[in-house]
Each structure stands twice: as structure tokens, then as C-alpha cells.
Amino acid sequence: MQFSFDSFVLAACTADLSDATDPAVEEHADAVEFRMDLAASDPESALDAYDADVPLVATNRAAWEGGDCDDGDDERLATLERAAERDAVAAVDIELDSLLTPRGETAAERVRESGASVVASFHDFEGTPASSELRAKLHRAATVGDVGKVAVTATDDHDALRLLDATNAATTWGDTVATMAMGEAGRHTRAVAPVYGSKIGYAPVQPADATAPGQYALETLSRLVGELERKPDT
Numbered sequence: 001m002q003f004s005f006d007s008f009v010l011a012a013c014t015a016d017l018s019d020a021t022d023p024a025v026e027e028h029a030d031a032v033e034f035r036m037d038l039a040a041s042d043p044e045s046a047l048d049a050y051d052a053d054v055p056l057v058a059t060n061r062a063a064w065e066g067g068d069c070d071d072g073d074d075e076r077l078a079t080l081e082r083a084a085e086r087d088a089v090a091a092v093d094i095e096l097d098s099l100l101t102p103r104g105e106t107a108a109e110r111v112r113e114s115g116a117s118v119v120a121s122f123h124d125f126e127g128t129p130a131s132s133e134l135r136a137k138l139h140r141a142a143t144v145g146d147v148g149k150v151a152v153t154a155t156d157d158h159d160a161l162r163l164l165d166a167t168n169a170a171t172t173w174g175d176t177v178a179t180m181a182m183g184e185a186g187r188h189t190r191a192v193a194p195v196y197g198s199k200i201g202y203a204p205v206q207p208a209d210a211t212a213p214g215q216y217a218l219e220t221l222s223r224l225v226g227e228l229e230r231k232p233d234t
């Protein structure tokens with residue numbers, strides 16, 4: 001199966017696929033993001049055993065992008081390609097810097113051949129790039145991926161506003177994007193960015209196991225996004 005990303009996808013993050021049957025996931029999530037790089041035991045065996053109904057986004061975050069996977073890119077991307085072959089895997093997250101290499105291009109092709117979408121992602125754990133760079137990154141990511149994702153670290157309101165502005169601009173010119181600002185100053189963007197077109201939100205299944213700074217609990221993000229969703233004027 002595949003996501004079209006026409007509408008917002010709320011992904012419940014976990015390193016343990018048994019979380020997929022958690023009632024909060026069933027009630028609030030559209031997908032489970034499986035952080036293969038954070039799994040305590042072999043993530044591929046966990047995928048083999050997976051039989052819940054919620055579609056998966058497979059992520060194997062590289063150490064150089066803030067994750068725990070130390071494998072070389074060839075091996076790391078091969079793991080993601082095999083993940084995509086599973087019916088339950090609807091999307092695979094691949095770092096933008098990898099996608100811009102020939103090996104990454106091949107991985108994206110294979111993932112799509114297997115019927116999964118590609119989330120092209122870029123993270124900045126230190127700050128928020130200049131607005132021109134932010135827009136360029138989003139556009140680049142949305143061009144090589146089915147959705148282009150940028151997660152930055154906001155240190156003040158201005159950073160948060162610039163991220164929302166870039167989200168709005170990308171969406172207005174037709175790119176499919178997902179954005180969020182990590183950290184306290186950017187926390188509200190997790191709820192607000194979908195108003196400006198962001199198509200994926202992330203929240204941990206277990207609040208104690210957040211996969212990024214500033215994430216809301218799953219139930220909270222679901223409620224906030226739902227409350228803020230634009231309804232036709234009555």
C-alpha cells in the first residue's frame with residue numbers, strides 16, 4: 001500500500017512494533033513510523049512478524065542525520081529497500097543527502113517499484129536555516145521524494161514563523177511537504193504547520209520515548225491538528 005499524502009498523515013513513532021496495537025494508535029494514528037535504527041532487536045525480524053493493520057513508515061535514520069544507524073549507506077539503504085517489499089510498509093523515509101547520491105536514487109526507485117512512497121527528509125538539530133535555504137531544501141526534497149520533509153530546530157518565534165512561511169510557500173507552488181520545528185520554541189508548529197499544508201505529523205506512542213525534542217503525545221497532537229483543521233465556512 002502507498003500514501004498519497006493528499007491529506008494529513010499522523011504517524012505514531014516507535015522503535016517497537018508491538019506498540020502498533022496500542023489503543024492510542026488505533027484511535028489516533030494513520031500510520032506507525034518504525035524507527036528501525038532505534039529498535040532493541042533485529043528490526044527486519046520485527047517487520048516479518050508484523051501483522052497489525054496500521055500501515056508503516058520505515059525509517060532507518062543514519063547517525064550522520066541524528067539517528068542511531070551506523071551502517072554505511074549501501075547497507076543502510078538496502079535494509080530500507082527490503083523493508084519496502086513488505087506489504088505493510090507504505091512509505092520509506094530516506095535522508096535527502098542520501099537521495100542526492102546515485103545509490104540513493106536507486107534506493108528510491110526500488111522503494112517505489114515495491115509500491116511504497118518515499119519521504120525525503122532533512123533535519124537540522126542545531127537551528128533553522130536561512131529562509132532561502134529552507135525553501136530550497138523543501139523544494140529539493142519534494143522533488144526527489146513523494147513528500148519532502150524538513151525538521152528544524154527553532155530557537156525563537158521568528159524561526160517558527162519562517163518554517164510556517166516556507167511550508168505555505170512550498171504548498172502554494174504545488175510541492176507536497178511535511179514540516180515541523182523541534183524544541184520548545186517550535187513545538188506549536190507541530191500542530192500549526194498542517195494548517196499551512198504540512199502532510200505528516202509525528203508523535204510517540206509512548207510519551208517517554210519521544211523520537212525528537214518537543215513532540216506532543218499522540219492523543220494531544222491528534223486533537224490539536226483536528227481542532228485547527230480548516231472547515232468550510234458555514
Ligand SMILES: O=C1C[C@@](O)(C(=O)O)C[C@@H](O)[C@@H]1O
Nearest residue numbers: 013059151180182202211212
Ligand atoms: O523525521 C522525523 C521527524 C521527527 O524528527 C520529529 O521532529 O518529530 C521524529 C522522527 O522520528 C521522524 O523520523
